[in-house]
Amino acid sequence: xxxxxxxYLGIAIVLAVSAAxxxxxxYSTQKExxxxxxxxxxxxxxxxxxxxxxxxxxxxxxLNGEGQFPDNxxxxxxxxxxxxxxHTDAGHTWHHDDDLLYQIxxxxxxxxxxxxxxxxxxxxxxxxxxxxxxxxYIKTFWTEEHRQMQRANTEAVRNQNNP
Ligand code: HEC
Numbered sequence: 001x002x003x004x005x006x007x008y009l010g011i012a013i014v015l016a017v018s019a020a021x022x023x024x025x026x027y028s029t030q031k032e033x034x035x036x037x038x039x040x041x042x043x044x045x046x047x048x049x050x051x052x053x054x055x056x057x058x059x060x061x062x063l064n065g066e067g068q069f070p071d072n073x074x075x076x077x078x079x080x081x082x083x084x085x086x087h088t089d090a091g092h093t094w095h096h097d098d099d100l101l102y103q104i105x106x107x108x109x110x111x112x113x114x115x116x117x118x119x120x121x122x123x124x125x126x127x128x129x130x131x132x133x134x135x136x137y138i139k140t141f142w143t144e145e146h147r148q149m150q151r152a153n154t155e156a157v158r159n160q161n162n163p
Contacts, residue, residue: 052134053134080114082116101138
C-alpha cells in the first residue's frame with residue numbers, strides 16, 4: 001500500500017467513525033422518549049405529582065401504579081373484594097377522561113364497597129392543583145398511544161359538556 005493509499009484509508013475510517021457517531025447522536029436524541037417530552041410539558045406537576053403519589057396513593061395502588069394485587073388485579077381476595085386497581089396500561093384508568101379522574105380523586109371511588117376496597121376521597125386533603133398534578137403523574141405510567149387516546153377522550157367529553 002502506498003502512503004497515499006494509507007492516508008485515504010485513514011480519512012475513510014475517520015469519516016466512517018464520525019458518521020456512526022452522528023447517526024448514534026440522532027438516534028439517541030430521538031430516543032429522548034415520548035415520556036421525557038410529556039414530562040417536559042409540565043415538570044412541576046410531575047415533581048409534585050410524584051411526591052403525592054408516593055405519600056398518598058402508593059400504599060394501595062403500588063409505588064409504580066402496579067395496583068394492590070399486581071399478579072391478578074381483578075381477583076377477589078378472601079374478603080370477596082377487589083383491591084386498588086393498577087394505574088398502568090394494564091389497568092382501566094387511562095379509559096377515563098380527566099374530569100372523571102379528578103372527580104374520583106376528589107370525591108372518592110364509585111365502586112360498590114361490597115365489591116371493592118374503598119377509594120377514599122381526597123378533596124379535603126389535596127388542592128385542585130395537587131389533584132391535577134397527581135393525575136399528570138399517573139399519565140407517566142401510560143404509553144404515548146394511551147396518553148393520546150385519553151387526551152382525545154378528555155377533549156371529546158369536554159366538548160360534549162360545553163357545546
Ligand atoms: C385505601 C386505598 C387507596 C388509596 C390510599 C388510594 N386509592 Fe385510588 N382506588 C382504590 C380502590 C380500591 C379503587 C377502586 C374502587 C373504586 O374506584 O371505588 C381506586 C380507584 C382509583 C381510581 C379509578 C381507577 C379506575 O380505573 O377507575 C383512580 C383514578 C384512583 N384510585 C386514584 C388514586 C389517587 C390519585 C390516589 C392518591 C391521591 C389514590 N387513588 C389513593 C384505593 C385507594
